[in-house]
Amino acid sequence: MAGAGRPGPGSSSAAAATAAAVLVAAAGCWWGEGGSGGGGTSGPGELRVLAGSELADMEPLLERAAEETGVTVRMEYTGTLDGVEQVVGGRAEDRYDAVWFSSNRYLNLYPEGRGALRQETPVMASPVVLGVGEDKAGELGWEVADGAVTGVSWSGIAEAVDEGDLDYAMTGPAASNSGFSALVGVAAALADTGAALEPSDIDGVTGELRGFFAGQTLTAGSSGWLAEEYADRVRDPGGRPAPDAMINYESVLMSLEGDGIPGGLLPVHPTDGAVTADYPLSLLESASDGAAADYDALVEHLLSPEVQREIAADTRRRPMEPEALPEDARGAFPALPELPFPATAESADALIAAYYDRIRKPARTVYVLDVSSSMAGERIEGLRSAVHTLAGGDAGSIAGRFQRFYGRERVTVLPFSSSVHGPESFEVPEEEPDAMLASIRDHVDGLRPEGGTAGYDALADAYALLEEEDTEDVFTSVVLMTDGEINAGRTYDDFAADHAGLPDRLRAVPVFPVVFGESDPEEMEDLASLTGGRAFDAQGDDEASLDEAFREIRGYQ
Structure with missing residues (x-):
């Protein structure tokens, strides 16, 4: 659903847009000098927007838009399925005035999603x-x-x-x-x-x-x-x-x-x-009249030729307006045919499920979990809740259906306290995985906090486990969750020295540390950088923050 009178990315404007993107890469300076331009002004206002994380690169342009339109945009970022979940479930309407995802196609497969949007206007394309x-x-x-x-x-x-x-x-x-x-x-x-x-x-x-x-x-x-x-x-x-x-x-x-x-x-x-992706800035049906006026002013500004030209220059996305391009660039590249999108949510979900459970290479994950004495109480309950979510405990939500452990995945739980506990591994079958997922939940429920924190010894054991396996045709990763300073066994420097001596195939296995409780954020960032992983923040120190971090990690496994 495009805004009225606005061509979609499959139209002739997209052909010119492709040329713009290519010319940006080749010449780097054709867009010229001067201010951002753009029409439309409104009184001072604030537009609260739930946005895809890739749109962070639009913030400099939005700051300039605020100067020229009086509309301040407050962006809060999320993943695609989580964003869709919020809109479909009605949780976006009280917190945001608009949503801005790379595409609304999946959102519009749900009647609740379509009904939540008052207006959609594509702003750019890629x-x-x-x-x-x-x-x-x-x-x-x-x-x-x-x-x-x-x-x-x-x-x-x-x-x-x-x-x-x-x-x-x-x-x-x-x-x-x-x-x-x-x-x-x-x-x-x-x-x-x-x-x-x-x-x-x-x-x-x-x-x-x-x-x-x-x-x-x-x-x-x-x-x-x-x-x-x-x-x-x-x-x-x-x-x-x-x-x-x-x-x-x-x-x-x-x-x-x-x-x-x-x-x-x-x-x-x-x-x-x-x-x-046509990046539709979309006004929520629940937005106030004042927010709707701010939305109109912002859209008019973003679609002005000057700002469209700057979007192409700054983000390399295709502008939606042909007049934003030099005349000799228009039509230099034909628009790509738009391949058909699934017509129903059932079709889209079946395709995603097939990808993870049957099509792509299987996942191999080792969860290195802190069960030291500081994890007692709410923290161990948060850990159990997070693993329950991955083991099918949130199958009723849109995101939860695809963040669970996948078919053909081999999962190892490797707890540690003052020393490393024995690993327990589980093979999730391609069909009827419920019994195995229940076994994972039961195993984690049996973990009991005690002792100190030998996190790097446990990481070394995780790599030793993987050394005995063929990891060539699987997506292999290690998750480290610790809530405090690693104070027993190997130090970070010891682990880094050991890691440097690993075979290349093991050095390529990323560690995804979860920054939680009193764990050292800088050290966890260093660990992620050393192994090619990424650190995830769960500093809320509660069940929800751990659950969110563990779910986000699934996108990298």
Whole structure:
């Protein structure tokens, strides 16, 4: 649902927008000088917006918008499915005036989601495509013209994967819209029905999808973090080689030029199309009349030619307005065909579930859990609650259905206090996992707090466990949860020295520390950086904060 009179990303304006994005990368200065422009003013106001995390790069433009329109935008960031859950469940209406996700397609599959929105206005666009380096494109025999790869279909990409010539990074579709859009696009292209996927279509394309996603070697819960990790690996592999390519927003691929990747990654514009994010700024039905007036002023400002030009320059996203571009850039690149999106929530959810349980490489996770005496009381209850959520305890929510332990996943619980306790491992079956998930819940319920905190000894044992296994074709990760200073056994420096001596395949296994209670945030950040992981904040020190952190980690496993 676009705003009245506004062309969508599949229209002719998107073709010009592509040219704008490419010219930004190539010339870097065509947008000129001067203020941001934009029409429409209103009295002093505040617009509270629930937004996707990738929109943080719009804040400088929104600060200038406040100066020119009098509308201050207060952004609060969330993941795609969590945001949808808040809107569908009615929890957004009292806290926010508007939502701003990369796409409303999934939200609009739910009647409650559609009904919660009064108005939607696409502000910019970016298709989700594959990005490769120019040398890799040459190796594959792909044609490069005007800063992009042309003449290649998703089937052609799949063929390169099947032949062992291409691997790539991609976000998880249950955590990030870029991953979800990629999954939908690839499935629709390979199914080649010309219509929106139905649940009955998924079985017929599962084999081809398995082959395609066998090439995914790096996952993440955020398109921005994925790009940062890719760039870090290119600059300094440190035992973690960068994949050949990355599936992400076209704008993110091009922005890598500023992250030390010469020329960025070349977008591959598939001949059979893509799924495009159109970033609709959406007014909630529950918003006040004053907020609606502020929304109108902000939208008018953002869609003005001057601001559209700046959006292209600053974010590498395609502007929605053709007049924002130099005349000779308009129409230089044809719009990508828009691949069909699932028509029902049932179809979308079935596709996501199939991806995790049957299609992509299985997950292998080791949970290194602090059960020292300081965890007694509410903290151990919070830990149990968080693991219960992952073990199917929140299957009734939209996000909870896809943040549980996946089919074919091997989960190890490795508790520690003054010493490391015995590990307990569980294999989650592809079909009928409930009994195994219940066993995980029962095991964690039996943990009893006592003693000190030998966290780095436990991490060393986790890597020793993984050393005995074949981790080549699985997504392997370690989660460390500790609520205090690690005061027994190995120190951080001891662990870092041990880690440097690990084989490359083990050094590539990330640790995701959870900053909780009195644990040292700086040390946990250092640990994440050392191993290629990410630290997650649960400093609320309660059940909800731990639960949220453990759920967020699932996007990276």
